[in-house]
Amino acid sequence: TAIPVLDHGFVRVVDYMGDDAAICQAARVSYGKGTKSVQNDEGLIRYLMRHWHSTPFEMCEIKLHVKLPVFVARQWIRHRTANVNEYSARYSILDREFYIPAPEHLAAQSVVNNQGRGDTLSGEDAAKVLEILKADSSRAYDHYAELISEEEGSVGLARELARMNLPANIYTQWYWKVDLHNLLHFLRLRADAHAQYEIRVYADAICNVVADWVPFAFKAFEDYRMGAVSMSVQM
Amino acid sequence: TAIPVLDHGFVRVVDYMGDDAAICQAARVSYGKGTKSVQNDEGLIRYLMRHWHSTPFEMCEIKLHVKLPVFVARQWIRHRTANVNEYSARYSILDREFYIPAPEHLAAQSVVNNQGRGDTLSGEDAAKVLEILKADSSRAYDHYAELISEEEGSVGLARELARMNLPANIYTQWYWKVDLHNLLHFLRLRADAHAQYEIRVYADAICNVVADWVPFAFKAFEDYRMGAVSMSVQM
Amino acid sequence: TAIPVLDHGFVRVVDYMGDDAAICQAARVSYGKGTKSVQNDEGLIRYLMRHWHSTPFEMCEIKLHVKLPVFVARQWIRHRTANVNEYSARYSILDREFYIPAPEHLAAQSVVNNQGRGDTLSGEDAAKVLEILKADSSRAYDHYAELISEEEGSVGLARELARMNLPANIYTQWYWKVDLHNLLHFLRLRADAHAQYEIRVYADAICNVVADWVPFAFKAFEDYRMGAVSMSVQM
Amino acid sequence: TAIPVLDHGFVRVVDYMGDDAAICQAARVSYGKGTKSVQNDEGLIRYLMRHWHSTPFEMCEIKLHVKLPVFVARQWIRHRTANVNEYSARYSILDREFYIPAPEHLAAQSVVNNQGRGDTLSGEDAAKVLEILKADSSRAYDHYAELISEEEGSVGLARELARMNLPANIYTQWYWKVDLHNLLHFLRLRADAHAQYEIRVYADAICNVVADWVPFAFKAFEDYRMGAVSMSVQM
Ligand SMILES: Cc1cc2nc3c(=O)[nH]c(=O)nc-3n(C[C@H](O)[C@H](O)[C@H](O)COP(=O)(O)OP(=O)(O)OC[C@H]3O[C@@H](n4cnc5c(N)ncnc54)[C@H](O)[C@@H]3O)c2cc1C
Ligand SMILES: Cc1cc2nc3c(=O)[nH]c(=O)nc-3n(C[C@H](O)[C@H](O)[C@H](O)COP(=O)(O)OP(=O)(O)OC[C@H]3O[C@@H](n4cnc5c(N)ncnc54)[C@H](O)[C@@H]3O)c2cc1C
Ligand SMILES: Cc1cc2nc3c(=O)[nH]c(=O)nc-3n(C[C@H](O)[C@H](O)[C@H](O)COP(=O)(O)OP(=O)(O)OC[C@H]3O[C@@H](n4cnc5c(N)ncnc54)[C@H](O)[C@@H]3O)c2cc1C
Ligand SMILES: Cc1cc2nc3c(=O)[nH]c(=O)nc-3n(C[C@H](O)[C@H](O)[C@H](O)COP(=O)(O)OP(=O)(O)OC[C@H]3O[C@@H](n4cnc5c(N)ncnc54)[C@H](O)[C@@H]3O)c2cc1C
Numbered sequence: 001t002a003i004p005v006l007d008h009g010f011v012r013v014v015d016y017m018g019d020d021a022a023i024c025q026a027a028r029v030s031y032g033k034g035t036k037s038v039q040n041d042e043g044l045i046r047y048l049m050r051h052w053h054s055t056p057f058e059m060c061e062i063k064l065h066v067k068l069p070v071f072v073a074r075q076w077i078r079h080r081t082a083n084v085n086e087y088s089a090r091y092s093i094l095d096r097e098f099y100i101p102a103p104e105h106l107a108a109q110s111v112v113n114n115q116g117r118g119d120t121l122s123g124e125d126a127a128k129v130l131e132i133l134k135a136d137s138s139r140a141y142d143h144y145a146e147l148i149s150e151e152e153g154s155v156g157l158a159r160e161l162a163r164m165n166l167p168a169n170i171y172t173q174w175y176w177k178v179d180l181h182n183l184l185h186f187l188r189l190r191a192d193a194h195a196q197y198e199i200r201v202y203a204d205a206i207c208n209v210v211a212d213w214v215p216f217a218f219k220a221f222e223d224y225r226m227g228a229v230s231m232s233v234q235m
Numbered sequence: 236t237a238i239p240v241l242d243h244g245f246v247r248v249v250d251y252m253g254d255d256a257a258i259c260q261a262a263r264v265s266y267g268k269g270t271k272s273v274q275n276d277e278g279l280i281r282y283l284m285r286h287w288h289s290t291p292f293e294m295c296e297i298k299l300h301v302k303l304p305v306f307v308a309r310q311w312i313r314h315r316t317a318n319v320n321e322y323s324a325r326y327s328i329l330d331r332e333f334y335i336p337a338p339e340h341l342a343a344q345s346v347v348n349n350q351g352r353g354d355t356l357s358g359e360d361a362a363k364v365l366e367i368l369k370a371d372s373s374r375a376y377d378h379y380a381e382l383i384s385e386e387e388g389s390v391g392l393a394r395e396l397a398r399m400n401l402p403a404n405i406y407t408q409w410y411w412k413v414d415l416h417n418l419l420h421f422l423r424l425r426a427d428a429h430a431q432y433e434i435r436v437y438a439d440a441i442c443n444v445v446a447d448w449v450p451f452a453f454k455a456f457e458d459y460r461m462g463a464v465s466m467s468v469q470m
Numbered sequence: 471t472a473i474p475v476l477d478h479g480f481v482r483v484v485d486y487m488g489d490d491a492a493i494c495q496a497a498r499v500s501y502g503k504g505t506k507s508v509q510n511d512e513g514l515i516r517y518l519m520r521h522w523h524s525t526p527f528e529m530c531e532i533k534l535h536v537k538l539p540v541f542v543a544r545q546w547i548r549h550r551t552a553n554v555n556e557y558s559a560r561y562s563i564l565d566r567e568f569y570i571p572a573p574e575h576l577a578a579q580s581v582v583n584n585q586g587r588g589d590t591l592s593g594e595d596a597a598k599v600l601e602i603l604k605a606d607s608s609r610a611y612d613h614y615a616e617l618i619s620e621e622e623g624s625v626g627l628a629r630e631l632a633r634m635n636l637p638a639n640i641y642t643q644w645y646w647k648v649d650l651h652n653l654l655h656f657l658r659l660r661a662d663a664h665a666q667y668e669i670r671v672y673a674d675a676i677c678n679v680v681a682d683w684v685p686f687a688f689k690a691f692e693d694y695r696m697g698a699v700s701m702s703v704q705m
Numbered sequence: 706t707a708i709p710v711l712d713h714g715f716v717r718v719v720d721y722m723g724d725d726a727a728i729c730q731a732a733r734v735s736y737g738k739g740t741k742s743v744q745n746d747e748g749l750i751r752y753l754m755r756h757w758h759s760t761p762f763e764m765c766e767i768k769l770h771v772k773l774p775v776f777v778a779r780q781w782i783r784h785r786t787a788n789v790n791e792y793s794a795r796y797s798i799l800d801r802e803f804y805i806p807a808p809e810h811l812a813a814q815s816v817v818n819n820q821g822r823g824d825t826l827s828g829e830d831a832a833k834v835l836e837i838l839k840a841d842s843s844r845a846y847d848h849y850a851e852l853i854s855e856e857e858g859s860v861g862l863a864r865e866l867a868r869m870n871l872p873a874n875i876y877t878q879w880y881w882k883v884d885l886h887n888l889l890h891f892l893r894l895r896a897d898a899h900a901q902y903e904i905r906v907y908a909d910a911i912c913n914v915v916a917d918w919v920p921f922a923f924k925a926f927e928d929y930r931m932g933a934v935s936m937s938v939q940m
Contacts, residue, residue: 014260017252017296026320026410029300031819032327052894058318059412061252061296065264070544071634080550083293083414085261090666091585092267101631108626109618114736115561117628125625132613136635140610143602148579155595156578158587160666161571164541165606169634175261177294177414179318189757196560196630287659305779306869315785325901326820336866343861344853349501350796352863360860367848371870375845378837383814390830391813393822395901396806399776399874400841424522431795431865487722487766496790496880499770502797528788529882531722531766535734553763553884555731562737645731647764649788649882 002065003205006198008097008171009067011205018060020045020216023180027056042216049220057181060214064176064206069099071168072199079186082178089172090160093148098137099169100130105197116194133169140166180214184221191226237300238440241433243332243406244302246440253295255280255451258415262291277451284455292416295449299411299441304334306403307434314421317413324407325395328383333372334404335365340432351429368404375401415449419456426461472535473675476668478567478641479537481675488530490515490686493650497526512686519690527651530684534646534676539569541638542669545660551652556644560630563618568607569639570600575667586664603639610637650684654691661696707770708910711903713802713876714772716910723765725750725921728885732761747921754925762886765919769881769911774804776873777904780895786887791879795865798853803842804874805835810902821899838874845872885919889926896931 002010024041027048039047048056068076077084087094103126107117121129147155147162178186187210189195191203211218237245259276262283274282283291303311312319322329338361342352356364382390382397413421422445424430426438446453472480494511497518509517518526538546547554557564573596577587591599617625617632648656657680659665661673681688707715729746732753744752753761773781782789792799808831812822826834852860852867883891892915894900896908916923 015252015257017250017298022250029320029408029410030323030326032322051899055318055320059298059320059410061412063252063294069634070638074540074544074547077544077547078554083290084548085264085290085294087267088265088585091265099634106631107628109620109628115558115630117630121625121627129617129625129627129631132617133635136610136613140606140637143606147599147602150579155591155599157591157599158577158579160585160587161576161599164539164569164639165603165637167610167635167637168540173264175264175294177296179412194756286664304869305873309775309779309782312779312782313789319783323820334869341866342863344855344863350793350865352865356860356862364852364860364862364866367852368870371845371848375841375872378841382834382837385814390826390834392826392834393812393814395820395822396811396834399774399804400838400872402845402870402872403775404869429521485722485727487720487768492720499790499878499880500793500796502792525788525790529768529790529880531882533722533764553760555734555760555764557737558735561735643734645734645764647766647884 003209005201005205006069006099007102008099009069009202010065011202011209012065013209014063014065014175016060016062016213018180020214022059023048023056023214023217026059027053042219045216046220046223049217049224054181057184057217058179060180060217062178062180062183062209062213064209065173066176066202067171067173068202069169069198070166070172072099072196072202073172073174074168075190075196075199076176076202079178079182081182081185082176084174084176086174087172089163093159094144094163094166094170094172096141096145097171098133098141098167099171099198100133100137101198103127103130106130117197137167137169141170180210180217183210184217184225187221188225238444240436240440241304241334242337243334244304244437245300246437246444247300248444249298249300249410251295251297251448253415255449257294258283258291258449258452261294262288277454280451281455281458284452284459289416292419292452293414295415295452297413297415297418297444297448299444300408301411301437302406302408303437304404304433305401305407307334307431307437308407308409309403310425310431310434311411311437314413314417316417316420317411319409319411321409322407324398328394329379329398329401329405329407331376331380332406333368333376333402334406334433335368335372336433338362338365341365352432372402372404376405415445415452418445419452419460422456423460473679475671475675476539476569477572478569479539479672480535481672481679482535483679484533484535484645486530486532486683488650490684492529493518493526493684493687496529497523512689515686516690516693519687519694524651527654527687528649530650530687532648532650532653532679532683534679535643536646536672537641537643538672539639539668540636540642542569542666542672543642543644544638545666545669546646546672549648549652549656551655552646552648554644554646557642559633559642563629564614564633564636564640564642566611566615567641568603568611568637569641569668570603570607571668573597573600576600587667607637607639610635611640650680650687653680654687654695657691658695708914710906710910711774711804712807713804714774714907715770716907716914717770718914719768719770719880721765721767721918723885725919727764728753728761728919728922731764732758747924750921751925751928754922754929759886762889762922763884765885765922767883767885767888767914767918769914770878771881771907772876772878773907774874774903775871775877777804777901777907778877778879779873780901780904781881781907784883784887784891786890787881787883789879789881792877794868794877798864799849799868799871799875799877801846801850802876803838803846803872804876804903805838805842806903808832808835811835822902842872842874845870846875885915885922888915889922889930892926893930 002012110116110118147157237247345351345353382392472482580586580588617627707717815821815823852862
């Protein structure tokens with residue numbers, strides 16, 4: 001059961017290991033017989049989060065199958081503490097699937113924040129933008145298909161070369177596996193208001209997955225991490 | 236069901252995620268519809284191992300509970316690509332458990348290889364060594380217990396300080412979680428003939444676990460990695 | 471002094487730390503007074519390489535400034551053991567610079583190896599391909615410029631959105647810092663015959679840099695690593 | 706010029722790469738021509754720190770030579786994002802140097818915080834503790850020397866085995882290389898009031914080094930990171 005994101009993308013949980021109890025189990029290895037007050041699981045998890053005892057959160061692992069536009073993938077892959085297997089455009093043929101924003105997500109360059117969006121475009125302007133994006137994607141894919149065609153009389157260009165003509169809104173996919181500590185770090189940066197909308201919707205979808213999977217850890221994360229960033233931003 | 240190692244140690248599988256099929260599943264993400272010859276799982280895994288396509292092996296994860304002497308733990312922890320939670324000797328009281336080698340594993344300093352063992356000690360020499368190790372461990376623990384005692388009239392030294400008196404053959408324990416690629420790298424270095432006997436027996440125990448868990452991957456590892464090292468050593 | 475690579479790219483050394491002597495200095499920390507035979511630097515480095523004692527090689531660090539096409543950057547960034555700062559297309563405007571292959575590097579899809587190139591295209595076919603690549607790049611950039619234009623009456627689309635229309639042969643740039651051990655691992659995979667030509671030329675340029683910087687280490691790498699891969703491939 | 710720490714330890718800067726200007730230089734790669742307001746270096750560094758733009762801080766690297774007791778080394782090595790070469794007690798003979806705390810740093814187990822120290826011991830209690838530590842260290846080293854002795858008639862035990870008898874207050878040494886971002890993370894956790902005194906003094910010494918090396922970055926770290934932790938602790 002994949003969670004749909006954007007127009008053709010999705011996030012799908014392939015497998016996971018551990019849960020809130022596994023975080024506590026690992027943390028309690030440290031305390032051995034020395035533990036005097038047996039803390040309940042939620043209290044312990046909140047304590048660990050508050051004090052940056054991050055290693056017990058690394059004891060949970062999740063593997064996702066994600067379909068996403070290339071320009072989103074380029075931001076995502078910057079998070080190095082994960083394991084990744086991506087669709088190979090050297091080996092395989094990419095599908096004709098491009099991200100075309102919904103009109104209400106087309107925004108002007110922000111004037112206050114150089115790295116971001118400002119007001120939503122007017123209907124007319126949006127239409128103009130969408131027309132360009134659609135026409136260019138379509139033409140680029142036609143040319144890609146033509147270049148790699150194996151039919152008699154075709155050029156038969158190597159796939160690894162032909163793909164260079166495809167724009168960054170084409171979709172790719174990958175398996176992405178990460179531990180909970182580093183996933184929360186990813187979510188802190190990418191579910192944040194400063195992140196680009198197109199990666200934020202993936203982060204938001206994953207937030208829901210995580211809230212279901214490890215409810216105590218996610219609640220502690222919301223209380224101590226998400227809040228903490230905005231605080232320092234206002235400083 | 237813990238696998239006993241050395242005199243008081245063990246390795247126990249707490250949890251794992253993925254198997255041989257998961258390696259192939261991830262590798263096949265790359266190939267998409269482009270795959271012409273559908274390779275069988277074993278063939279694909281051998282191909283990946285041979286060509287150092289290591290990322291699909293990262294898609295499997297295992298979590299072990301290990302009890303081991305501190306001097307072994309010091310070697311083990313040098314492998315950074317793992318997640319660890321160790322028993323805290325700041326917080327908790329260590330048990331009176333020390334590694335005392337079996338007489339047949341007491342060896343003289345190697346004369347050919349500075350970093351290693353030579354011939355086994357004679358019975359008399361072995362007895363002398365064991366006597367020292369036992370007496371010193373025992374005395375050190377008595378002193379540790381005395382220093383941290385909470386009884387009336389005791390010094391009541393902080394645990395984090397008292398432990399500094401304990402020798403490196405005392406046992407500690409931890410949860411250790413790692414992906415299969417990096418676990419195999421660990422095994423390559425630590426199940427090797429050059430590794431110290433006391434860590435090698437742990438590596439050997441884990442080799443058996445891995446051979447059961449992901450038989451194709453383990454076989455490929457034995458054929459292409461274990462062999463490859465000794466080959467270059469002879470060069 | 472930047473080393474030119476491809477039509478608009480380059481590799482430039484910004485800074486580095488350590489050299490062959492630094493590898494030996496770190497390795498000798500381990501040996502302390504126990505070293506009996508004082509090995510010369512080259513012998514020691516060859517010994518370390520042969521036995522996979524990789525940590526002393528991590529003691530050298532290099533920082534490069536690289537300009538490269540996006541589809542090459544996508545392969546390169548998969549190497550996680552590096553530090554990276556990339557030009558931001560959310561914040562800044564990309565230049566009108568696209569990689570257009572030299573005709574002799576336009577090749578057909580390999581028929582024996584799905585992930586690679588076969589024969590070079592004929593002159594006529596090459597001309598056709600180049601025409602498409604040039605026209606599409608040019609049109610895509612015109613549209614990009616139009617979309618982000620800040621002139622009166624323009625749409626003024628946010629940069630982070632407009633860039634999605636740009637094809638993967640546009641150039642980006644980054645600072646890339648890495649330790650020598652992981653750089654050699656990168657070179658082993660990317661200066662290899664199986665790597666795509668367009669990343670291989672960067673790897674080759676860096677090989678020259680490394681051979682100048684740490685000649686003993688590079689020689690040992692060539693002898694024990696580069697050779698070792700092709701050997702196992704033939705198995 | 707080594708900075709003395711504890712009774713026999715030290716921290717010594719071997720080499721470094723980059724400075725405050727290098728952080729800014731890397732950060733500015735992102736902004737390209739798009740930068741409208743040219744921020745001064747200090748302002749930019751504070752901005753990056755506040756917003757967790759951590760990658761530019763990874764562009765600075767430092768290599769330290771550290772001599773430290775084994776129980777401190779065991780805490781330190783848990784920081785995985787560093788490069789390490791440690792003195793080998795398999796290969797070499799450890800020196801007769803043990804950490805013996807100054808009397809004023811001998812404290813009772815804390816009653817409020819299980820993982821920590823409480824009041825300083827009385828003069829009499831301190832004397833008793835020191836006597837035990839000194840006698841046990843001394844005896845352990847005598848036995849170690851006896852076990853590994855190469856004299857005629859000695860046991861000649863392998864070094865890798867004999868060291869297991871040595872207590873955790875013996876000194877070891879290593880080369881430790883790390884980037885500035887991860888060094889600051891280390892300092893945040895280890896220069897903190899909750900860290901054990903014996904590692905905190907090393908962290909404090911390194912804080913001074915960093916304040917000299919990258920004054921703007923260190924100031925920003927003090928303002929936005931050190932403060933931030935204590936804040937959440939009080940929550
Ligand atoms: C010819 C070729 C074809 C390829 N085809 C594909 C493909 O079709 N699809 C695809 O997805 N990729 C493909 N790749 C990329 C490949 O999967 C690796 O991502 C890339 O080669 C980087 O290798 P690495 O992981 O060893 O390097 P690094 O990321 O630099 O890592 C070096 C080592 O550090 C350790 N390490 C670093 N980070 C982590 C971490 N987060 N977790 C655990 N261990 C870590 C591991 O031991 C790793 O081996 C291809 C590569 C080559 C050379
Ligand atoms: C006061 C205090 C008490 C402690 N008590 C205990 C205890 O009782 N028991 C115990 O076991 N430990 C204890 N620790 C150690 C603690 O669990 C960490 O191991 C240590 O602080 C290093 O932190 P780190 O993992 O953030 O640092 P690093 O290892 O330097 O990592 C920095 C960041 O890099 C990423 N990273 C690096 N390597 C990996 C990897 N292999 N996989 C995934 N992500 C990675 C993570 O995002 C990580 O946060 C204690 C630490 C402190 C400060
Ligand atoms: C709003 C926003 C804007 C951004 N703008 C830009 C930009 O303009 N240009 C740009 O280049 N990037 C930009 N980035 C990306 C950013 O620089 C990081 O690459 C990305 O956020 C990943 O963060 P990370 O390094 O903490 O995560 P991970 O790579 O997952 O690392 C987590 C932690 O592990 C440790 N770690 C992991 N790998 C290594 C390693 N190889 N060496 C040392 N430590 C390691 C570090 O402690 C690190 O903090 C932006 C990010 C955001 C959220
Ligand atoms: C027989 C033997 C003798 C040894 N003798 C000594 C000795 O005398 N002194 C000594 O200090 N050590 C010694 N070691 C330990 C050795 O130096 C390594 O620390 C240990 O083997 C772990 O190897 P690794 O770094 O490859 O593993 P991991 O730390 O698990 O790393 C796997 C790979 O991931 C990447 N990686 C992970 N973390 C980082 C990081 N922070 N920065 C960059 N890349 C990273 C690297 O590509 C690395 O190869 C010895 C080891 C063996 C097997």
